[in-house]
Amino acid sequence: MSIVLGAIADDFTGATDLANNLVRAGMRCIQTIGVPDHDLDADDVDAVVVALKSRSCPAEQAVNDSLTALAWLQAQGARQIFFKYCSTFDSTPRGNIGPVADALLERLWATQQEQVKGEQTVMVPAFPVNGRTVYQGHLFVGDRLLNDSGMQHHPLNPMRDADLVRVLAQQTPHPVGLLAHATLDQGAEAAQAHLAELRRKGIRHVICDTLDENDLTVLAETLVDLALVTGGSGLGQTLPEVYRRRGWLAPVANAGQLAPSSGAALVLSGSCSRATLGQVEHFLTSHEGFALDPLTLADSDTQIEEALAFARARLDETTPVLIYASASPEQVEQAQQRLGAAQAGELVERAMARLARELVGTGVGRLVVAGGETSGAVVSGLGVTELRIGEQIDPGVPWTQTQVAGRDAPLSLALKSGNFGGVDFFTRAFAALGQGATS
Ligand code: ADP
Numbered sequence: 001m002s003i004v005l006g007a008i009a010d011d012f013t014g015a016t017d018l019a020n021n022l023v024r025a026g027m028r029c030i031q032t033i034g035v036p037d038h039d040l041d042a043d044d045v046d047a048v049v050v051a052l053k054s055r056s057c058p059a060e061q062a063v064n065d066s067l068t069a070l071a072w073l074q075a076q077g078a079r080q081i082f083f084k085y086c087s088t089f090d091s092t093p094r095g096n097i098g099p100v101a102d103a104l105l106e107r108l109w110a111t112q113q114e115q116v117k118g119e120q121t122v123m124v125p126a127f128p129v130n131g132r133t134v135y136q137g138h139l140f141v142g143d144r145l146l147n148d149s150g151m152q153h154h155p156l157n158p159m160r161d162a163d164l165v166r167v168l169a170q171q172t173p174h175p176v177g178l179l180a181h182a183t184l185d186q187g188a189e190a191a192q193a194h195l196a197e198l199r200r201k202g203i204r205h206v207i208c209d210t211l212d213e214n215d216l217t218v219l220a221e222t223l224v225d226l227a228l229v230t231g232g233s234g235l236g237q238t239l240p241e242v243y244r245r246r247g248w249l250a251p252v253a254n255a256g257q258l259a260p261s262s263g264a265a266l267v268l269s270g271s272c273s274r275a276t277l278g279q280v281e282h283f284l285t286s287h288e289g290f291a292l293d294p295l296t297l298a299d300s301d302t303q304i305e306e307a308l309a310f311a312r313a314r315l316d317e318t319t320p321v322l323i324y325a326s327a328s329p330e331q332v333e334q335a336q337q338r339l340g341a342a343q344a345g346e347l348v349e350r351a352m353a354r355l356a357r358e359l360v361g362t363g364v365g366r367l368v369v370a371g372g373e374t375s376g377a378v379v380s381g382l383g384v385t386e387l388r389i390g391e392q393i394d395p396g397v398p399w400t401q402t403q404v405a406g407r408d409a410p411l412s413l414a415l416k417s418g419n420f421g422g423v424d425f426f427t428r429a430f431a432a433l434g435q436g437a438t439s
Pocket of ligand 1: 294
C-alpha cells in the first residue's frame with residue numbers, strides 16, 4: 001500500500017505535533033525516529049512523519065538527512081511531501097529551512113517531474129489555534145511580531161526579524177514571493193492563479209499569509225497538487241479533507257485507534273519546566289513518587305537501584321507510579337553549579353533511560369515521559385524507532401504505541417514536552433487509555 005503524505009520534520013516534538021494533527025483530521029499515522037532501514041511493514045497507514053534532528057545542525061547535514069528521508073518516503077509511495085518546521089520559523093540566517101526546501105524541491109523535480117507543478121514550493125508556518133499567524137508575510141505570536149515575542153532571545157536560533165520573505169531570502173539564492181491574505185480571501189482558484197503568476201516570474205519560494213482556520217482550508221485546496229509543501233503543523237489540520245475529496249484517502253472511523261493497552265503505569269519526569277513542575281506537584285497530592293537527585297546520582301548507581309525497588313514494589317495495573325528528577329529552578333541551579341549543566345542533565349537522562357528499560361522489561365506497559373530531551377533519552381534507551389499515533393491527551397500530546405524488545409504486547413507511550421499539558425495531565429493521560437490506572 002502507498003502512503004498519501006510523507007512528512008520530514010526537523011525535530012522530534014514537532015513531528016509529533018504534525019502527526020497528532022493528521023490523526024485528528026482522519027489520517028492513520030506513523031512517526032519514525034530517524035529514517036527507517038526497512039520499508040513500512042503495515043498497510044493501514046496513510047501518512048508517515050519522519051522525525052529528524054535537523055533544526056539547528058549545520059545546513060549540509062540537514063540537507064543530507066532530509067534527502068535520505070525523502071528517498072525513503074518516495075519509496076513508500078508518498079503522493080505529497082511535507083517539510084515540517086516550527087510555527088515560529090525557527091532557523092538561523094544560514095538555514096536550515098531555505099537549504100532543505102531547495103534541496104527537496106530539486107530532488108523532487110529531478111525524480112518525479114510530472115507531479116511537480118513547476119519548481120515552486122510554499123511556506124505555511126502558521127498555526128492559528130496556537131496564536132501563530134502570518135499577515136503580509138509577517139509572523140505574529142499572539143499579538144506580538146515574532147521579533148518581539150521572546151523568540152528574539154532563543155539560545156540556538158534567535159528570530160530577530162518577523163518579515164519571513166526577508167528571513168527566507170537570506171537562506172536561499174532563489175527569489176521569495178508572497179501569497180497575501182487579500183488573494184487568499186478570493187478563494188483557491190485566485191490563489192493558484194497568483195502562484196502560477198509568481199512561477200512565471202521564476203519565484204521559487206512563496207510565503208503564505210494565514211490569519212485563521214479558514215485560510216488554512218483555502219491553502220489546503222490551493223496546494224494539494226504541489227509535490228512539496230512546507231510549514232508548521234497547522235496545514236496538517238486541513239490537507240486530509242482535500243485528500244479525501246480527491247479520493248486519495250478513504251474515510252476511517254477512528255484514525256487514532258490503538259490496540260488495547262495493558263501493563264503497569266509509570267510516569268518518568270525529567271522536565272523542570274513550569275507546567276511539568278505543577279503536574280508533578282499535583283500528582284503527588286494523591287499518588288506516590290520517588291525523587292531522583294543528580295548530586296546523588298553522580299556518586300553511585302545506588303539511587304537508581306532504590307528507584308527500581310520503589311517502583312517494583314508498587315507497580316500494578318490500577319495505580320500509576322512517578323519517578324521524577326523535576327526540581328525547582330534553585331535546586332537545578334545548585335546541581336548545575338556542582339556538576340555543570342551538561343553533566344547534571346546527562347546523569348538524569350541516563351538514569352531515566354535505564355529505569356525505562358528495566359521497568360518496561362518487568363511489566364510496565366503504559367508509560368508517560370515528561371521532557372523533550374528526557375523523551376529522546378527514554379526512546380533511544382528503549383530502542384524505539386517507530387510510533388503509531390493515537391488519540392490526543394492534551395493539545396499536541398497524543399498517546400502512541402510501539403513494539404519494544406522484551407515485551408509481547410505493544411507499549412503505550414506518551415511523550416510530553418515540558419510546557420505542554422494541563423495540571424492533571426499525568427492522571428488524565430492514564431484515564432484516557434480507558435482501562436485501570438485512573439486514580
Ligand atoms: P523540557 O521539555 O521541559 O525542556 P527536557 O527533558 O527537554 O525538558 O530538559 C530537561 C533537562 O534537565 C534534561 O536534560 C534533564 O536531564 C535535566 N534535569 C532534570 N532534572 C534535573 C535536575 N534536578 N537538575 C539538573 N538538571 C536536571
